[in-house]
Amino acid sequence: MGSEQIGQGGLTSKASPGKATILALGKAFPHQLVMQEFLVDGYFKNTNCDDPQLKQKLTRLCKTTTVKTRYVVMSDEILNKYPELAIEGIPTIKQRLDICNDAVTQMAIEASRACIKKWGRSVSDITHMVYVSSSEARLPGGDLYLAGGLGLGPETQRVMLYFSGCSGGVAGLRVAKDIAENNPGSRVLLATSETTIIGFKPPSVDRPYDLVGVALFGDGAGAMVIGTDPVPVTESPLFELHTAIQNFLPNTEKTIDGRLTEEGISFKLARELPQIIEDNIEGFCHKLIGVAGLTDKDYNKMFWAVHPGGPAILNRMEKRLDLLPDKLNASRRALMDYGNASSNTIVYVLEYMIEESRKMKAGAANCDWGLILAFGPGITFEGILARNLTI
Numbered sequence: 001m002g003s004e005q006i007g008q009g010g011l012t013s014k015a016s017p018g019k020a021t022i023l024a025l026g027k028a029f030p031h032q033l034v035m036q037e038f039l040v041d042g043y044f045k046n047t048n049c050d051d052p053q054l055k056q057k058l059t060r061l062c063k064t065t066t067v068k069t070r071y072v073v074m075s076d077e078i079l080n081k082y083p084e085l086a087i088e089g090i091p092t093i094k095q096r097l098d099i100c101n102d103a104v105t106q107m108a109i110e111a112s113r114a115c116i117k118k119w120g121r122s123v124s125d126i127t128h129m130v131y132v133s134s135s136e137a138r139l140p141g142g143d144l145y146l147a148g149g150l151g152l153g154p155e156t157q158r159v160m161l162y163f164s165g166c167s168g169g170v171a172g173l174r175v176a177k178d179i180a181e182n183n184p185g186s187r188v189l190l191a192t193s194e195t196t197i198i199g200f201k202p203p204s205v206d207r208p209y210d211l212v213g214v215a216l217f218g219d220g221a222g223a224m225v226i227g228t229d230p231v232p233v234t235e236s237p238l239f240e241l242h243t244a245i246q247n248f249l250p251n252t253e254k255t256i257d258g259r260l261t262e263e264g265i266s267f268k269l270a271r272e273l274p275q276i277i278e279d280n281i282e283g284f285c286h287k288l289i290g291v292a293g294l295t296d297k298d299y300n301k302m303f304w305a306v307h308p309g310g311p312a313i314l315n316r317m318e319k320r321l322d323l324l325p326d327k328l329n330a331s332r333r334a335l336m337d338y339g340n341a342s343s344n345t346i347v348y349v350l351e352y353m354i355e356e357s358r359k360m361k362a363g364a365a366n367c368d369w370g371l372i373l374a375f376g377p378g379i380t381f382e383g384i385l386a387r388n389l390t391i
Helices: 036-046 052-064 076-081 093-119 142-150 165-182 210-216 273-292 296-301 311-320 325-338 342-358
Strands: 002-005 020-029 032-035 069-072 128-133 157-162 187-194 220-228 239-248 256-261 264-269 303-306 369-376 380-388
Touching: 020 093, 020 165, 020 342, 032 036, 036 052, 036 210, 052 210, 069 325, 093 128, 093 142, 093 187, 093 220, 128 142, 128 165, 142 157, 142 187, 157 165, 165 187, 165 220, 165 239, 165 342, 165 369, 165 380, 187 342, 210 264, 220 342, 239 273, 273 296, 273 311, 273 369, 273 380, 303 325, 303 342, 311 325, 325 342, 342 369, 342 380
Parallel strands: 128 157, 128 187, 303 369
Antiparallel strands: 002 020, 020 220, 020 239, 032 069, 187 220, 239 380, 256 264, 369 380
16 A cells, blocks of 8 residues: 655645644555546456446446546455455455455555654654544444554544544544644544445446446545644644534435445435535535635635535536636546545545645635535535635
């Protein structure tokens, strides 16, 4: 597995006293890089399926998702060792969890190490940890194995968020913000880690919606360090987390439906999901931006770090909020390069957001205020009003 972290420097904005800030970002991936153009043939070969209609459907989906590349844990070695993973109707939950538990821990360790290295302080300065995953199930949880793998002290206070799906990264950031602001001097490590092996299945005419996941989802891990009152010179804050809220939409719990079964996890995504998000996004955003005295007239003066659940969600948001085409560039780039990597993806979006803000010409309009958004099971909306401190 490999890891990356963004560079820092050239920061001009100052953080507000007592407000949580993101101090560093890091990410990690498994070694298997999948090119979208080769995915269909490889998937049908690995699952010993030759249904031409299903193959045609997946080919269409692979084009519409806009994904170009993804990283995955699944490999020929794993399928050779566990051929039952590609066979319909065989109980494989034990095998899947054995693979997933090890994989998400390793990726989380690598992403966290990359993040801590960029942060520039000792791992012993981490006081709290928030761990997020929808790809494992065990007791004790992955938070303990991550703490051990990083060498965190036994007094490190841990919080674990399981099965929050695509909103998990921003949910974890909201929890980390609360911890940091209520424990002065603390430094919180947020780690997310996901793999699709937990839900890998052969194609089936009885489950056409499975093909959406095959065409869209990817694996990886992300990490952030969060804290208040950055130490001058030593720490360089990236984003200030001003206000965080969470809302769920009543009577929508079946729209994103996941069940852990003997054959792994099974997901159903309702067709109306993008429409539901479109219908409710304005009211949710108004709640957040009003805190800073902003209105919908300021949308195109703000940055938008949105979890890219899929192109339909981004397109509908862009249309409903009348956003300029470049406002969701960071989200579209993350989707293209990594697919929808569930809770991890917001880390990749924020990295691209920083990269793009640093390319802005001197004198250009600074989008210092913005929103960090994600949508997950519930349907749950997670949002953080933030300031970009890198411009």
